[in-house]
Amino acid sequence: MSVLVTGGAGYIGSHTVKRMLEKGISVVVLDSLVTGHREAIPKGVPFYQGDIGDEGMVSTIFTEHTIDAVIHFAARSQVGESIEDPSLYFMENTAKTIRFLSMVTRHGVDKLVFSSTAAVYGMPTQVPIPETAPCQPINPYGVSKRFIEEMLPWLEQAYGLRSMTLRYFNAVGASWEGEIGEDHSPETHLVPRVLKSVLGQSDPIHLFGTDYDTPDGTCIRDYVHVMDVAEAHVKALEKLSRGAESQVLNIGTGKGYSVREVITAVEEVTNRWVPVVNAPARVGDPGRLVAGIEKTKQAIGWEAQYRDLASMIRTAWTWHQKNPSGYQSG
Numbered sequence: 542m543s544v545l546v547t548g549g550a551g552y553i554g555s556h557t558v559k560r561m562l563e564k565g566i567s568v569v570v571l572d573s574l575v576t577g578h579r580e581a582i583p584k585g586v587p588f589y590q591g592d593i594g595d596e597g598m599v600s601t602i603f604t605e606h607t608i609d610a611v612i613h614f615a616a617r618s619q620v621g622e623s624i625e626d627p628s629l630y631f632m633e634n635t636a637k638t639i640r641f642l643s644m645v646t647r648h649g650v651d652k653l654v655f656s657s658t659a660a661v662y663g664m665p666t667q668v669p670i671p672e673t674a675p676c677q678p679i680n681p682y683g684v685s686k687r688f689i690e691e692m693l694p695w696l697e698q699a700y701g702l703r704s705m706t707l708r709y710f711n712a713v714g715a716s717w718e719g720e721i722g723e724d725h726s727p728e729t730h731l732v733p734r735v736l737k738s739v740l741g742q743s744d745p746i747h748l749f750g751t752d753y754d755t756p757d758g759t760c761i762r763d764y765v766h767v768m769d770v771a772e773a774h775v776k777a778l779e780k781l782s783r784g785a786e787s788q789v790l791n792i793g794t795g796k797g798y799s800v801r802e803v804i805t806a807v808e809e810v811t812n813r814w815v816p817v818v819n820a821p822a823r824v825g826d827p828g829r830l831v832a833g834i835e836k837t838k839q840a841i842g843w844e845a846q847y848r849d850l851a852s853m854i855r856t857a858w859t860w861h862q863k864n865p866s867g868y869q870s871g
């Protein structure tokens with residue numbers, strides 16, 4: 542099987558490429574490198590630096606390779622940025638994906654794994670959140686992904702494109718060997734930010750919100766290891782290849798940790814103190830996001846192997862220590 546991976550040079554994409562190569566799956570990567578890194582993809586993997594909206598580039602790929610399936614990671618994914626510049630998100634995540642998927646179906650591909658997000662749920666009324674929960678995104682990023690989710694059943698009906706939509710919760714960690722990891726600039730995600738502050742590379746951590754209705758007053762999230770997220774893609778692809786029907790699935794551990802618990806876990810793992818400043822809650826940050834995971838287990842036989850927060854953080858710590866300036870370190 543040969544799979545076109547868009548956004549394969551990004552954080553989750555590169556870990557998924559690694560896992561696919563380990564499983565003997567052929568991969569072709571398309572990435573503009575707007576937030577990704579060429580170094581995250583092993584030499585020898587066909588790599589096209591270009592935009593998912595570039596019809597010429599996509600046609601070239603389909604001419605030069607036989608593509609059986611597509612995994613579509615390429616997107617912008619910062620909630621705050623999406624509020625400041627919604628047009629960027631509707632263009633990059635929605636408009637370009639519409640154009641890209643029209644090329645995919647034109648070339649006869651019938652299997653897609655699509656990167657969605659827990660942000661499609663908005664403020665959940667039920668936690669853990671089942672996939673059947675109402676989708677009422679509260680930021681343009683969530684809306685930009687939800688639109689594609691709603692489009693996919695129509696593409697299946699008209700063009701036979703079966704899909705697995707994976708709604709990831711909070712991906713964390715790095716590959717066990719520490720050769721690839723998370724490197725965003727600016728970094729907005731909690732775990733890498735805390736690790737960077739431990740390394741003295743950033744200011745004290747701002748703890749966004751301390752009076753949520755949670756046991757310690759800080760937000761609870763479902764942190765899932767990036768290699769587990771990668772494995773979910775392999776399992777989803779295998780199911781589609783065996784003729785499985787389309788699904789929308791949560792990708793999380795089913796267990797939540799608060800921001801304070803994350804900070805304590807980082808202190809344990811690094812054996813260093815984390816400087817913290819209490820700050821107002823971020824606009825539109827839900828108090829609790831934890832995945833309901835039963836459907837995913839049944840549909841693709843996946844559940845997270847990493848369940849303990851400190852073990853997940855340890856892998857990220859290995860990466861950050863080896864690569865204090867990210868991919869530029871090497």
Ligand SMILES: NC(=O)c1ccc[n+]([C@@H]2O[C@H](COP(=O)([O-])OP(=O)(O)OC[C@H]3O[C@@H](n4cnc5c(N)ncnc54)[C@H](O)[C@@H]3O)[C@@H](O)[C@H]2O)c1
Pocket residue numbers: 547548549550551552553554571572573574575576577578591592593594613614615616617618633637656657658659708709710711712713
């Ligand atoms: N990181 C998380 O916790 C998380 C949670 C939920 C959903 N997601 C989704 O998972 C996917 C991957 O996220 P990530 O954290 O790896 O982000 P990332 O920014 O590290 O990776 C995105 C990749 O897509 C590429 N890209 C962006 N726009 C492109 C375009 N128009 N054409 C070609 N390439 C383009 C970037 O260069 C980058 O390599 C995204 O779709 C994101 O919305 C991530």
Ligand SMILES: O=c1ccn([C@@H]2O[C@H](COP(=O)(O)OP(=O)(O)O[C@H]3O[C@H](CO)[C@H](O)[C@H](O)[C@H]3O)[C@@H](O)[C@H]2O)c(=O)[nH]1
Pocket residue numbers: 618619620658659660709710711729730731732734746747748749750760761762800823826830
């Ligand atoms: O410096 C920081 C950074 C984050 N946080 C808190 O830490 C938690 C996690 O924040 P992240 O920014 O790491 O992640 P989010 O939960 O905001 O966002 C993630 O989950 C979303 C789904 O809800 C989207 O999919 C998004 O792409 C993905 O990064 C939140 O409670 C946030 O308020 C802080 O207190 N200080």
